[in-house]
Amino acid sequence: MIEIRAVTKSYDDGRPALSDLTLTVEQGEALAVLGASGSGKSTLLNLVAGLDRPTDGTVTVAGTRVDDLSETALARYRRARVGMVFQFFNLLDDLTVIDNVLLPAQLSRVPRREARDRAEELLGKLGIFRHAKVFPGRLSGGERQRVAVARALMNRPPLLLADEPTGALDTASAADVRDLLTTLNAEGQTMLLVTHDTALADACATRTIELADGRITRMVSR
């Protein structure tokens, strides 16, 4: 699913965020990326999401060379192939929960009825259907992250990327999200998780790697 070959990514001041990194993620796998702050975890995720470009090397996702795509093609790639979950949810505060969830489908011009059915299905599955018409500001952290997960899954992406999905949550909410991600992976969803949360990695990941100074220092498969 993901093939990263000899990728180097340097900061603007020339310091390497990732150094000659090579990594493969198979379909159905849940890879957790651990590491201290500044180790290059989020950079790796951004490269796979097409939010950033490597200084050197290639990034291929589901057969597509992501590092080669134009901005417009990257937008299409993100719509179709990737779902993203962020630490701070990144929900649009002025849209209701269901409008937030519908957004990827609307960008992909999925027929309205079909999109709505899918959104309601996801909200129901994630246990937040009753909040469909409220604004995100009125939800708890765990509920907001559920909305973010629902939005990420809206277009049935083959790859789910999660950047510190439990980082901003209390213990109970974090456990809640952990369970959700474990379930999703169990259903076949390929995932790349960037986290400090070893509990999350232990619970969800089929494989764990640890980064330090932009290099893989440890890899554990289960």
Next chain:
Amino acid sequence: MSALGGIVRSGVARKRVQTLVLTLTTMLAVTASVLAMGLITASQGPFDHAFARQHGAQLTARFDGNRATPDQLAATVRASGVTAAAGPFAVLTLRPSFVEDADPDPAAPLAPPMTIAGRPRPDGPVDDVDLVQGRWATAPGEIVLDFDGAPVPVGHKVAFTQVPGRPTLTVVGRARSIGRSADAWVAPAEVPSLTSRTPEYQMLYRFKHAATDAQVSAGKAAVAAAAPRGALTGTGSYLSIRHAAQRETATFVPFIVAFGILALVMSVLTIGVVVNAAVAAATHRIGVLKSLGFTPAQVVTGYVGKALIPAAIGTGLGVVFGNLLAIPTLRQEATAYQAGAQTTVAPWIDVAVPVLALAAVALTALVPALRAGRLRAAEAIAVGRAPRPGRGRAVRRVLGGLPLSRPLALGLAAPFARPARSVAMGLALMLGTASVAFGVGLALSLNGIQNGIDRNEPGAVIAHTVAMDGPGGAPPAPPAPGPTQDSTASQGPASAKPHPHRTTALGGGPRKPADRDAVARLIEAQPGTGRYFSTSDTRIGLSGLTTAVPLVAYTGDASWGALQMVSGRWFHGAGEAVVPSGLLKATGTRVGDTLTLTNAGRTAGVRIVGEVLSTRNDGMDVMTDAASVAALGVRFDTGMTEFQIDPRHGTDTQSYATALNTALAKIGASARPNDGPHLSTTVVAMDALAGTMTLLLVTVAGLGVLNTVVLDTRERVRDLGIMKALGMAPREVVAMIVTTVGAVGVCFAAAGIPIGMALHAAVLPLMGKAAGTGIPAADTAVFHLPLLGALLLGGVLIAVAGALLPAGWAARTRTSTALRTE
């Protein structure tokens, strides 16, 4: 540096785009305001200002050189009521030819008579003449021409072919006498070369009291009494010149004031929009500062100061640019006023406008700063981040139900999330569109009126009963304006002013005109003649008026060359007449009334069937079929008879005119092709002023949009990052932002157009009234559907142009960076 100073400095330095936009906006707003105030001030009594500055002559008197010596005339300064005098200057009236070399052709065309004064220097206690170009004539062979007269450049020659020895003088300067004391000036030593007879003398006077005709007449009587008996041959009062100048000025004032007010309102509004939005956008940061321990007063001071620094820079630049732009603009205005109005901005404007602009900035910054200062820290942090949830939800729901792409739907709904900001931006757009509508409407109307006035000469070929000066029937040089003194007590606008071409047709001295009917027969016989009619001029009495009025008698079917109608219709035969608005006003008549024409004890009634657009002869012409006055025994000035001819379709106009001219030359008449419409300097100046102001206001409106979109985009950069992360393509981001602004643009441009139209509808009649004419409906009703569509599009374009830059920035921003933005 104090914490507060640091906050202000970092706010200005780090928010570079916002600082730049605020600087540019205040700069343009102040530029527009300085220009507007300068124009308005210059339009307030430009003649009086210039006349006072030049110590203009309130009475210009001419004396017979054979009856009074220069010393006797100089002594008239002691006449009762005289406060100052200049002269005596030898003065004479000659018809010049404007030529390019020193060896003029004796048959060179003659310009109308020109008053030439022998004057050693331009300055003096009275009539302190402005030397606009070149230098004063101090040596033999030099002449200075009136700046508002014939457009003869410095270095060209002026020949006097009717004077023995045909002296030729070089134009060394062009000067302006507000009191129109002369059309040209030479060194006193030059005068004997221009006349073999004793010249007349000119004296220029100022009186203790000269505000009314009666006071000027009293001064004139005192001067006449002080001079040797019978020496005073003619006088001219400044009041008649002032009257004409004020009418010219008054035509301009309504539109200058309208544009000026638009510029001022728009400047204040745009400053308000920009500053308010800048401070409001900082609410989140204000909350953070308060949480760190800043007091509300420190917050308010800091944010007002932060707005004032770029505003002060912009204001300073605006004053400089306003003054620079004012020089050509005020010069244009001065050209139109022909009164030498001021061409620099009054110093008090350079002080008042910046003070008011900075006060406006401080006040508009103060309101949101105070609001933010009062907010609790947590509240400020929360408020600053995003629009209040729920705003515009209903609109989003409706738009969501429409078959629109998501970026478009989001873009259309966005203005409702921040309604106050959208309305403020919309108002700037509305005024910008109103300015464009007003400016375009005004230009179209003025050009329509100009075309209407040009219909004085509708024929493609024009024939005269006299030979034209110059080879090939080429039109001679245009006449020099300015009063020509004669033996009447005053020269004023009431004196008949024939059409320029008719005047010049008389050039070359007295010539016997050809018979009108003989000319008509030759035109009739000329192959290629299509249709034609003739007009003959004279003056005729009119019951109810003490002075004669100009009469234009038409022979032949003139309906194809009818003047533009303000109301009613063109005359269809004997007994019907059309008249301009001026005559209707002077006689208190209306269309449908009857005028009684009188001549040598005979009378004839003509019914007014139409009001025509004409400002010739102060709008006092009576135009009728020649048969209407046949019984009155009027004698037409045959030299004034003019034929308007349209050759048959397919006939070459130039060849036809040449052939006809050859045929007419045998009987002393002439023909020439119509050299087309003559651009009025007033209309050109008005068009240029309207264009300058419109462009300036449109730019201010565009900057208002740019600023709002910059702030909005900065605020929403995280949201935009999320959308990009979810798969929104860069061009969809641009489309969404442009749609947001475009939607506001459409609504407010649509509201701005009627405002511009209303302003146009209010101002145009005022301008017509000042010019002494009604405005034809065709020239008022210029806002047709295609134009309205174009204006609406123009409003949207202003909006889109202002939004494109920040939209492009938003589209280019790296998603990962945007997502990290708080």
